[in-house]
Structures are given as C-alpha cells and as structure tokens.
Amino acid sequence: MVAAGPVEVSIASPLVSYTGADKVEALGGTLGDLLNDLDARFPGIRFRMIDEQDRIRKHIRVFINGEQVQDLGHGVRPADQVCIVQALSGG
Amino acid sequence: MARKSMKSRSRSKPKRPSSRPSSRQSKTAAGSPGRRANTHGDLLLVATRKGAWLYKGNRSLKQWRADGPHFLGHIIHHLVLDPRDGKTLLAAASTGHLGPTIFRSTDLGRSWQEASRPPAFAKASKEGEGRTVKHTFWLTPAHKDEPGVWYAGTSPQGLFRSEDGGLSWEAFSGVNDDPQYRGWMGSEQDGTPDGPKMHSIIVDPRDPAHLYFAMSSGGVHETLDGGKRWRPLVEGLEVVAGFDADNLAFHDPHCVRLCPSNPDRLYQQNHCGIYRLDRPSAVWKRVGKAMPENVGDIGFPIVVHPRDDAVAWVLPMDGQTVWPRTCIDGEPAVYRTQDGGRSWKRLAQGLPKSQAWWTVKRQAMAVDGGNPVGIYFGTTSGELWASSNEGKSWNCIARHLPEIYAVETGKTN
Numbered sequence: 001m002v003a004a005g006p007v008e009v010s011i012a013s014p015l016v017s018y019t020g021a022d023k024v025e026a027l028g029g030t031l032g033d034l035l036n037d038l039d040a041r042f043p044g045i046r047f048r049m050i051d052e053q054d055r056i057r058k059h060i061r062v063f064i065n066g067e068q069v070q071d072l073g074h075g076v077r078p079a080d081q082v083c084i085v086q087a088l089s090g091g
Numbered sequence: 092m093a094r095k096s097m098k099s100r101s102r103s104k105p106k107r108p109s110s111r112p113s114s115r116q117s118k119t120a121a122g123s124p125g126r127r128a129n130t131h132g133d134l135l136l137v138a139t140r141k142g143a144w145l146y147k148g149n150r151s152l153k154q155w156r157a158d159g160p161h162f163l164g165h166i167i168h169h170l171v172l173d174p175r176d177g178k179t180l181l182a183a184a185s186t187g188h189l190g191p192t193i194f195r196s197t198d199l200g201r202s203w204q205e206a207s208r209p210p211a212f213a214k215a216s217k218e219g220e221g222r223t224v225k226h227t228f229w230l231t232p233a234h235k236d237e238p239g240v241w242y243a244g245t246s247p248q249g250l251f252r253s254e255d256g257g258l259s260w261e262a263f264s265g266v267n268d269d270p271q272y273r274g275w276m277g278s279e280q281d282g283t284p285d286g287p288k289m290h291s292i293i294v295d296p297r298d299p300a301h302l303y304f305a306m307s308s309g310g311v312h313e314t315l316d317g318g319k320r321w322r323p324l325v326e327g328l329e330v331v332a333g334f335d336a337d338n339l340a341f342h343d344p345h346c347v348r349l350c351p352s353n354p355d356r357l358y359q360q361n362h363c364g365i366y367r368l369d370r371p372s373a374v375w376k377r378v379g380k381a382m383p384e385n386v387g388d389i390g391f392p393i394v395v396h397p398r399d400d401a402v403a404w405v406l407p408m409d410g411q412t413v414w415p416r417t418c419i420d421g422e423p424a425v426y427r428t429q430d431g432g433r434s435w436k437r438l439a440q441g442l443p444k445s446q447a448w449w450t451v452k453r454q455a456m457a458v459d460g461g462n463p464v465g466i467y468f469g470t471t472s473g474e475l476w477a478s479s480n481e482g483k484s485w486n487c488i489a490r491h492l493p494e495i496y497a498v499e500t501g502k503t504n
Contacts, residue, residue, distance in 0.1 A: 014189055044205040048189040052211035053221040059188035086188050 005078035007034060012060070012086040015049070018042040026082075031062060032072035034082060049084065061085045134199075134501040135477075136180070137469055138167035138454075141493035143182055145200055152465065152479055155488050161200055169454060171230045172501030173256075175238050181257045183227035183243070191226040193243070195257045199503060208259035210243050210251040212267060222247060222267075229454070230257075231292040234299030244289030248276045248306045250318075264318030272321075275309040275339040290453065291347035295354050303347060303357070310342035311359070327375035329363040345391045346453040353400035358432075360393035360405055360453070367432050378432025382407065386419055386426070386437075392456035396464055396481075401431045404438075404458075404466060404482055408450045416471075417448040425466070425482050441485035442476070449474070454497035469495025 006025035016022050019042050026041075028034035032054075039046035049060045054072055056062060062069050063083040064076065076082065135146035135155070144159030161167075165184045173179040178199055185191035193206040215221030224245045233240035233252075243251040243260060252263035266272050276287060288307050295301035300317035303324070310325040325342050334341040343362035350356040355370040358378075365379030365388040379388025389410030396402035404427045409415040418424075424439035449470035459465040463481045470476070473492035478485045 014186065043207055044192060044209075047192065047209060047211070051190060051223040052214055053218075053223055054214065055223070057188075057190055088188075 007076055007078055007080055007082055009034060009038065010081070010083040010085075012084050014086050015045055015084065018045040018048075028076060030072065031064070031069055031074045031076055031082070034076055035072070059087045061087050134172060134503055135457075135467055135475070135488075136170040136172060136497075136499040136501055137475060137489075137492065137495060138170040138182070138497035139469075139473070139493040139495050140166055143167040143170045144489075144492065146475070146488060152461075152477075157489065158200060161203070162194070166226065167496065168226055168228050169230045169497045169499075171232065171499050172503070173232050173241075174501070175232060175235055177502060177504030179256060181230050181241060183230055185226040191224055191245075193227060193230075193257055193260070197256075204258070206253075206258050206260065208261075210245050210249065210260040212249060213262065222249070224249060225286050227251075228288045229290040229292055231294065234294050234296070237299050242292045242294075242302075244292050244304060246286040246288045248287055248289040248309060250289055250292070250304060264314070264321065266312075266318075266321060272309070275323075276306060277308050277340040291344065293347065293349045293357075295349070296351065297354055303349070305344040305347045305359075307345065307362075308340055308343045310339040311344050311347060324368070324373055325375075326373055327368075327377070328359075328361060328366060329377065331363065346393050348393055348395045348403070350395050350400035352396070352398045356400045356431075358393050358395055358403045360390050362389070362410075364388045365390075365393065365405060365432065376432075378428070379405075381428075381433055382426060382435050383437070386424075390451075391453035392451050392468065394456050394458045394466065397458060397460050398462075399429075402427065402429050402481075403432070404456070405435075406451045406456060406468060416450050418450060421446050421448050423447050423449070425468075425478075425485075427482050438478075438482040439485075440483060441478075448472075452496055454499075455495050457498045457500045459500040460502070465500070467498050467500065469498040471495065 006027055009024055009026050011019050011022050026034045026037040028037050035046045051057055064080050133148050137144040142160035142163040144157055146155040148155050165186050168183045170182045180196040182194045192209045194203040196203045210224050210227050212222040226246050227243050228246045229244035231242045239256040241253045241257050249267045250263045251260040253260045291305040293303040302314050305311045310323050312321045313324045314321045323339055330336045330341040345360045347359045357368045359366040364377045366375040367378045368375045382388040386407050390405050390407040393405045404425050406425050409417050409419050423442045424437045426435040427438055428435050449472035451468045456468040466478045466482050468476050471494050474487055475489040476485050477488050
C-alpha cells in the first residue's frame with residue numbers, strides 16, 4: 001500500500017551523509033515501504049538501520065508521531081511525522 | 092537470497108557514500124635506510140577502530156605520507172588493495188551503532204562507493220532463527236585469473252563472494268547454512284571477545300578452485316572444487332586442555348598464511364601454538380615448541396617471506412592465565428624462523444625495551460615484496476612500526492593512531 005502523498009522523515013545525524021538533509025520525504029503505506037523508498041533513492045541506508053532478518057538494528061529507534069515503532073508493517077499516513085533516531089550508548 | 096533486493100525508482104540522484112575521506116595529508120619521517128630492490132610495495136593500508144589511513148612511501152621508503160583519516164569514526168576491520176589492478180581498494184566498515192557495509196575505491200581513496208549489497212546472511216524462514224552479520228572481518232582478492240572477484244569472511248562466521256569488484260556480495264558455497272558447519276561455528280559466546288570470525292581466506296595461486304579458510308572458532312578448512320565440498324584440516328592442532336580436539340568448535344586458528352614461493356607450505360598461528368603444514372600432508376606440525384620457553388608460542392599474527400618458504404615471523408603475546416593479550420613482560424619482540432620453524436630468533440632492535448603493553452592483532456602484520464623484505468605491524472595502542480631489513484631493526488612510522496585492527500601492504504600501478 002502506498003500513502004496518497006509523501007511522508008516527512010527525520011533522519012538521524014549519522015545517516016545524513018546518505019540523504020544530504022536531516023529531513024526528507026518518502027513514499028509508502030508502511031514503515032517498511034518508507035525505508036525501501038529511502039533505500040531506492042539513497043542506496044545502502046536501509047541496511048545500516050535494518051538487518052537481514054528485517055529487524056531494526058540495536059541502536060536505531062523509529063518513532064511515528066512520537067510513538068516508538070518496531071514493526072516494519074506499521075501503517076503510515078501522509079500527515080505522520082516519522083523520526084529515525086540513533087540511540088547513543090557507551091561512555 | 093541474502094536479503095531483499097531493492098528496485099530503484101529513483102526520484103533524485105543518489106547521494107555520496109556515507110563517509111568520505113579527509114584530504115588531510117602529512118609527512119612522517121620513518122623507515123630505516125637501506126637500499127632495497129624496487130619490488131617492494133609503496134602503500135601501507137591501515138585499518139583502525141576509528142577510521143582508515145593510507146601511508147604512501149617514497150622510493151626508498153624512508154618517508155611516509157599519511158593520507159587520512161578516511162571514514163573517521165567508522166570501525167574499519169580490513170582495508171585491502173587489489174594486487175590485480177593496483178588501484179582498487181575495499182574497506183570493510185561498520186560503526187558502533189549502524190549496520191556493516193563495504194566501501195570500494197577505484198582511485199586509491201580519492202572517492203568511495205558503497206556496496207549496493209554488503210555481505211548478509213539469508214533471511215530465516217522462522218523469526219528469531221536467522222543470523223546477522225555484525226561486521227565483515229576479512230577481505231581476500233580471488234585468483235589473478237578471476238579479476239573483480241573477492242571473498243569476504245564475517246563475524247559471526249560467514250563466507251561471501253563478490254563477482255563485481257566488491258559492490259554486491261552473495262553467500263559463497265553452502266558453508267553459512269550447513270548444519271555441520273553451523274555446529275562447528277558455535278554460538279557467539281564461543282567466539283573471541285570481538286565476536287566469532289571467519290578469516291584467513293586463502294586462494295591457491297596455482298588453482299582458483301583451491302581455497303582455505305579459518306574460523307575462530309571452528310578450525311581450518313579446505314576445498315579443492317571451488318567450494319562445492321569442504322573438508323576440515325585440523326589434524327595435529329591442539330586445543331585448550333580439557334576440551335575435545337575432535338570437536339571442531341574448540342579449534343581456534345588465529346591466522347593462517349600460505350607461502351607464495353611454495354603454495355604447498357602453510358604456517359599458522361593458533362590459540363594453541365605455531366604450526367606448519369606441508370601438503371599433501373594434512374597433519375599440522377607444532378613448530379612453536381622451538382620458541383624460547385619463557386616466551387611460548389601464543390600470539391595472533393604470522394607472516395611469511397614472499398620468496399623463501401623457510402622464513403616466517405610472529406609477534407608473541409602473553410597468553411597465560413586470563414590472557415592479558417599484551418607483549419610478554421612489556422618487552423615487545425618479533426621472532427623469526429629461517430628454517431621452517433626448527434629455531435626462532437628474537438628481533439627487537441628499535442622496539443621499546445620495557446613497559447610496552449600493547450599487542451598486535453591477527454590482521455595487523457604484513458610483509459612487502461622487497462629485497463630485503465619490509466615488515467610492518469600496527470599495535471593496539473595505535474603505533475605503526477616498520478622494518479626495511481627483514482626484522483633486524485624497527486622504526487616507528489606513526490604514533491597516536493586509534494587502535495589498529497589491520498595492516499596490509501600494496502603496490503600501486
């Protein structure tokens with residue numbers, strides 16, 4: 001399913017080197033679709049966030065409208081605010 | 092399929108790779124003098140916990156120019172120059188927080204392109220069962236008759252192959268999912284502190300279908316038919332006391348090298364000693380027993396002479412009790428054999444005489460093709476050392492680098 005319009009996605013700073021901007025628009029009806037769309041335009045970005053078992057990597061967090069989402073099948077609408085964050089750890 | 096392919100429906104031009112090299116360059120005086128035949132490499136490739144550096148030597152290798160950092164902040168596990176074209180570099184990269192990837196440069200690091208499909212395990216049919224590549228640990232260019240082909244070993248143990256110069260990678264042979272091999276790989280708990288690894292992927296220069304690889308843990312393995320069938324090659328190797336040597340999960344080869352001058356001879360630095368193997372025999376001989384008793388034969392790196400199969404160098408470390416992984420007594424020394432391991436000589440001129448508590452990882456020691464041979468190693472404390480006279484004396488090329496993970500040599504075209 002593809003959302004009717006683009007969704008604004010905030011990009012974690014370590015991934016801005018892929019997008020060139022900290023906010024980009026992406027198309028997709030689910031979080032997984034959005035990430036696939038981003039990867040098509042910014043090759044390699046998805047695998048830095050999502051592993052080969054389709055799990056969100058340990059230090060990546062995704063929030064939709066302020067709520068943490070862990071399921072790539074989670075629905076997304078054009079008005080949603082999607083935020084990809086890198087969780088910092090270590091000293 | 093290792094992971095879902097991404098069909099491009101580009102709406103905008105793809106951006107640059109996720110990290111770019113710095114243009115910072117600085118000269119460093121080093122390298123010991125001496126006339127050397129012009130067959131040596133002219134490039135040192137240094138992979139560290141915080142990025143990569145290229146050190147370019149002048150003709151005499153007395154001075155080295157630092158080019159870096161490339162990928163500052165990335166963990167670079169291995170950086171290798173393709174000897175088949177003298178200009179293609181592959182870098183195995185990850186960060187502390189993002190997934191692993193491979194970068195390729197075809198202009199000696201002036202620009203980098205990220206792999207479209209880095210090494211990745213197959214997606215499991217059942218949730219929770221699949222493995223995830225934590226990082227690519229080892230890169231090996233394939234046979235000279237297979238231009239553009241590379242092999243990669245990962246952590247946890249996985250074997251991958253690229254046929255397009257490192258841009259896309261597929262699982263190679265059935266090793267990654269073979270139930271017996273998976274058993275020998277053990278769990279992540281059985282691996283090294285930085286994770287279990289596949290390493291020492293070796294291509295017989297006489298035959299592209301004859302390959303070796305080693306797993307920590309999991310032993311040494313060989314194929315004669317391009318990966319259709321593999322067989323363990325662990326006879327004669329010892330394991331930690333109390334464990335069963337018949338169980339390959341307890342075998343921990345640290346580094347295996349094939350002698351370019353005699354591809355039937357291999358040397359190995361193992362968790363339990365230094366070994367030599369002369370094919371067609373399949374039984375390793377523990378030649379480290381000839382090391383001084385107060386030094387022992389535990390360590391990680393081993394390198395071999397490019398033209399003399401009787402010569403090899405190791406850098407022993409303290410493997411007692413809780414495995415400090417430091418120079419023995421804080422007094423670093425390289426040991427060289429010139430008789431196939433029957434005897435070993437301490438080579439420490441120029442190295443710190445005391446209170447040096449670093450060590451050298453399995454990928455962080457390399458030789459060039461010079462005559463005499465140049466030897467290089469990088470330390471866990473970020474020092475880069477060189478000998479232009481086969482180890483007789485040593486000079487520090489660079490200090491204050493991040494922890495050095497790998498050192499390779501290369502000769503540019």
